[in-house]
Amino acid sequence: MNYRLPTDVSPTHYDLTLLTDLTLHKFRGTVEVALKVVTDTSKIVLNVAELHLSDASVTVAGEEEAFVPVSQAIDSIDQRATFVYPCTFTAGSSLKLFIAFEGKLNESLIGYYEGTWEDGGQKKFYTVTQFEPTAARRAFPCWDEPSCKATFEMSMVSASDTVNLFNTPHQSFEYLESSFKSPISGKTRPIRVYANPSSIHQAKYTLGVTAKVLPVYEQVFDIEYPLPKLDTLVIEDMDAYAMENWGLITGRASHYLLDPNASNIQQKQAIVNIQFHEVAHMWFGNITTMEWWTYLYLNEGFATLMGELIIPGSGYLSTICVRIFISSFPRGFPEWNLDAAFIALHINDAMLLDNKLSSHPVEVDCPDANKINQIFDALSYSKAASVLRMLANHVGVDAFLKGVSVYLKSNLYGNSVTHDLWKGIEEATGFDSSNFMDAYISKPGFPVIKVTESEGIIHIVQARFLQKGTIDDTNTIWNIPLNLLTVDSDGKSSINKVVLKERSSFYAVNTEQLFKLNAGTFGYYRVMYTPERFRRIAIEAAKANSVLNTGDRLGLVQDAFALAGAQLMSLSDALELLTIFKDVRDYYVWSSISTALSNLINIWWEHAEVIDLLNEFRRILFKPIVSEIGYTYSADEDPDTSLLRTCAVINASQAKDEEVVNELRQRFKQYQATRDNSLIPEELQGPIYTSAVEFGGEEEYLAIKRIVDDPKTPTEKLAAIGAMCSVADRQSITSTIHYMTTEARDQDVPHFVLELMKNPKIKREFVAHFKENYDVLYEKFKDGFSISGLVQVFLSPLSCCQYLTSS
Template identity: 25%
Template sequence: MGKGFYISKTFGIVGIVLAAGALATITALPVVYSQEKSKNNEGKFTDPTMAPSNEPWDQWRLPQTLSPQTYNVTLWPRLQPDATGLYIFTGLSSVVFRCVEKTNLILIHSNKLNMTKHPTLLGLGSKPAPTIESIVMHTKTQYMAIHLKEELTAGESYELYTEFLGELSDDLGGFYRSEYYENGVKKVVATTQMQATDARKAFPCFDEPAMKAIFHITLYHDPATVALSNSVVKDEVNVTVDDTLVTRTTFAPTEVMSTYLLAFIVSDFVFIEQNMDNLQIRIFARQEAINAGQGEYALSVTGPILKLFEKYYNVPYPLPKSDQIALPDFNTGAMENWGLITYRETALLYDEEISSNENKERIITVISHELAHQWFGNLVTVRWWNDLWLNEGFATYVEYLGADEAEPDWNIKDLIVLNDVHKVFAIDALASSHPLLSKEEEIQRPEQISEMFDMISYSKGASVLRMLSDFLTEKVFTQGLQTYLDHFKFSNTVYTDLWEHLQKAVDSSGTTLPRSVQAIMDRWVLQMGFPVVTINTATGQITQEHFLLDPDTKPDRPSEFNYEWFVPISWTKKETEQNIHWLLQKTDLSDQMKTSGDEWVLANINVTGYYRVNYDNENWQRLLTVLKTSRQSIPVINREQIIDDAFNLAKAGIIETTLALRTTLFLDSETEYMPWESALDNLDYFYLMFDRTEVYGPMQKYIGNQVKYLFEYFTTLTNWEDVPPGHTDQYNQVNALRVACSTGLEACTTLVKTWFQQWMENPNVNPIKANLRSAVYCSAIAAGGEKEWNFAWEMFEKATVASEKDKLRAALACATEPWLLNRYLKYTLDPEKIRKQDATSTIVSIASNVVGQPLAWDFVRANWEYIFNEYGGKSYIFPNLISGVTNRFSTPFELEQLIQFRDDYAHIGFGSGTLAIQQSIERTTANIKWVEKNQQAVLEWFRNPS
């Protein structure tokens, strides 16, 4: 479906020669990794220790002198350890590149690869290639620098050939191994995770997103296994190597694509499939999981989502197949490799009997997110990682559209407010936040690139694009998007390219905007943070201010826009129709927003705008009255918004904390999920600040009284045996049970203890409903002791469904006996007990327990060097560990400890968690101020709520 590729006669002959020689060459490569390390072409390869310089090999970005065109890559992963116990892969690669500017230096990325033969260079034009003078390996910048005796000629093409050996390690990056047991037999999978900078760990390559090329992949593997890559299989033959039968699988050439989207996998997985308009759709997983039907749901929703995106983008799906595979070990949730999407098992596999409604939603949204990338990100790719927000923000926004297409009864599009808009506000309200777009020079090193994979890029990106789509209208937005994709397919862009195409759509539609698309959006993209809009309904005055969690702090970055935004304010008065008012400066006036009598104003309807809203005190009082007397007058999303805005305005000292608490009074008769979830999310902060103080008792009593109605509502509706019909009703049933039990409601604790005891008496029959298991497991383990914990651990070890293992793993952190939690923390250091992919999230779960938090904090500090080396560096999820173990900090002593931690371990470093350290210090400072100011008033309010 994409553009074809023309192979010159010269290159065609070279390719044939390489293919014929590949088998002989790859089999001749050494098998014992440790031996190769000592034999690595002594005298030809060096690793300099010179100080940094202005030389190109000391820079983090490739020079623009060479442009790759096509690769031929042959790899042979060994799924059995060698004589030293190591797993290795051997390979050979040739890359054809064009010389853009004359140079006597070839810089190509190579990381942790041992060259087993001196690279060779071949000229493919009218002139022979220059002679290689020397080759230097630069481990810091991850380059192989090939110095030439003469210069390459601009406009000419050349081919670089390399042979190499690498370790198929368990580090979850590059070409790595994943392990699992099936029927007591250990199985090994060779798989990949290239994003962002790890393709260079699989073969030498120009490893930057703008360096697109065509890839020809060949894999050697055991005949009992199957090989997968981005493209369809072109040829598959069995050959004998050293008296061993192996299969050689050759794949069709890829489309023009970036290195980070490459994937190749060897496993004994099986699949289910369907065909949709000649498109092959397959779901791969462990045989046990496929046989149990765990891939059926993913298969059923993939087709409809792909169809929607073909229509949405107005571009046919660009590839002949769509493979999706569930891996036992995977660092992130999923990866959008073009044509071969990789997932954690929990993000792809669904079991009708065991998986919950929440598991089902995660699967459909993650699938939708990754399929959205097949066009936006893969077909059209950002030029450099500083524009990552455009890729990930867009996919996060449209994942809700795809999920809504597959499950139209869920009303899932509204949940972006809870899951993304209001969650990212917490980060973006810090002075140490960062803009969506960073300067290219600020994002250079691999760990800096990994830091970009944060909530700002994903959730804020999604939020501002949703706002843009709303004020442009979806019709105009998609029109501009479609011309953008068509114009830039198979190439790279910067964010302003999208603004230009959206502006053309605006102009052709006759839509009127107060400023150009770029002028409006640059203020949301180039400066961090967001405004709080204050509406005075007595005067009609509207103002905006940069919202900061701690108003005493100053943003780390200056802003050319002085932290002012062009704000599209959607609003209504009492029950009138919705209006739009553009706030284009600090202060404005609107006679329409003046009120009289019992009129009230509500702004940011359905929370389509990326801003918070404050009102004059009289309007706040009127809204509180409406919530208590006729809450249906206010949309469900805005009932959620009122709670979230009020609590966060109070945290910033803009309104009284008691006013925020009063927004929860109406919950004693509320049954909708979004307001309840918002209240519980915000009250979690009160637990973090006060569960070690005298506030805890009165707070528990109040929340217990508020949730009692909800618990009784679901008791009447379901008797705790039936599943509520609505998607979000199922979530609220879980909330009712969890909060009722945690606040000591006897009817709830009796239910939970009974169910868990029944399971312990008959481990083969779990009586607990799938949706309720997370809440029940946690409550039962918290109320129990060693016996309950050991039983849950045994069930965790036996579980074969990934989502069930996740529930039990999280629940084990709910224990209240310190020695059990300390034992569990030690388990995170043992990959045989807790997989590496789950280690940091397990530590965070323990830290979220008031008993476990100091234990986790001590544990992290005591084991920092190991934790950093194993999970830090470039891991996208590493910042969550730092914020998770420090979330509860709210005393000067804890702040002192945090600063000491930063200073003591600076020599080791914090990798992708560097920014998270600074944000934790800022958050702790704000917590200290807030607790000192509010503790007494909060205590008195919970004692006498009104």
């Protein structure tokens, strides 16, 4: 079956009028599409879903007669409308297609949908669009494919007491405003953030980072932002975290708002990561668009790399860009150590999906538009970003960015495929990036390199790494940048950027001295040393003035536990590695340690004696950090210390350290008695609320439920939801599930599910509830991004224990 629309006609321009009726929860409109006839045809086929069409006439340029179809068919499965006309339109002619349509506003969180907000205790409605990947067809009839780019003129009609926002400027309701000056043209453009009037003051940080990053993107890509403004609309009902509509970004309140009096580094980082990602899409996705969903990574992989690492991690940028950026942010984002954050999140997440036989290539064949949602995963985002980061490190970041600029300029306002990217980078660098990157982009999986030693020589063998071990994939040989770090007898270190291009090879190395492969953890692969070499490297990495950095430490921890999970290393050796790092105070190292131990607990959750031992180990590791840095946050403290404090308190309380739990409970009791929350910093709302409920009673549970109903900030709501889900007694468990199914917003249901599945007292019962109610959940979330995540969250705790035979 042909899943792509016919190419007999091609749209060039839309004139769209849309009338919204919030009282009747309906919308109707008309669209007139200018078409270029490519081949002779009497049919016009386009996308439409859940709309009623009342007319579909066509006029030929230069003629007055309007042709009406002799037949009209709607295919609800393939979401297409087919119109057959009484004449043949000849190639090269121009048409105007007119269609009138109407649809219902629902709470589906896709297409043109309806949301709610509270205004003085009164429930009010708003509408918003979510078109990616294939939902524009739910708002108006169109050619809903990425290669069918066209220009638009739009008129939005609504009640006089409402406001319409679109891609172009409009004066309207509650907003914060700033501006940025283009370093290319000198033009000044307005930047606005719109939000609920009661929370607009919490959008100040989002406004600031948006205005400041735009000139950096222009400078790096050497392409001016082309629209007359950039707005961000913060909303309460959204399936995705955010959406990069050109000129009008939409995003969840929980990921865009920040209490202006809080020093919450995690929330600041979340805002920067998401907003920089979405602003990157103004170039990667809107200015230059992938030709088809096969190349989704050209949008998402680049937006992840640029928005979450290269641009905010200004250590990556050339001198002029650093000057622009640091002048905007006096403290400077380099203090956030975003390279370590990237390793901790994106490389590990990608490999956890990519280590399965069911993995798919980054460049994945995706013929059926109805299945596109399945590839919005860690491979299209995190793996793509990780292997592009690897390439950037190998050729040099400045040269890489120059190649990206060439790529964008060569495909300005057009569509692109993988070859276009390699062509741009090769033109800028002279490096054969196509050959170097082919296996990482076009093949599933990733390699592990096994390192064995003899005097003065190391032998390296590559194989495909899998969750259950390794296989010799004879069809795939990866080009592996070894980044071999060695230290001479004087203690001086150097890095050799040699590339392993064969199945195996030998390298001369002084094995009496320190050496480490994948220095800085830039490569997308695992490294398997002997246990003795692992230990020697870890001991060196734990030293205060080590030549190894945070990225190296992270790589060691992640590799060790991945190898233990695949039964290629003993779990006891992996756990010993953690004790070597007990005096290290890098947050991201401890974040990875926390993740590793949490994964073990999730595997052994029904074995109380094992959980008790793991919790004792957690207390030994994390309690000294709590004792050392305490519970008090300061606006001028080092971000790493702030993040480490939160991590340590969470782990110590989850491990049921009596002193830490009592401290957290006392803070909540004071809040209950006085309504003074000064002892509940935003960063510790989660562990404080959870400890209050888990070790409290009905009074604490009801207090937390009131916070869920009326939170001061979106982050407080998420913390309170987590606490609601940590209950132990039957009545409260039933109450939480009932609240989730009858009162919670749809966008919050996945968060309830995630938190409930962390509760060992309810896991099996909740899985049964999920199975019994799957049809209802599927119907509610089937067309968005949430359903696959819900299934994974429900089923993953019931998997077999992968460490049983390696402990």
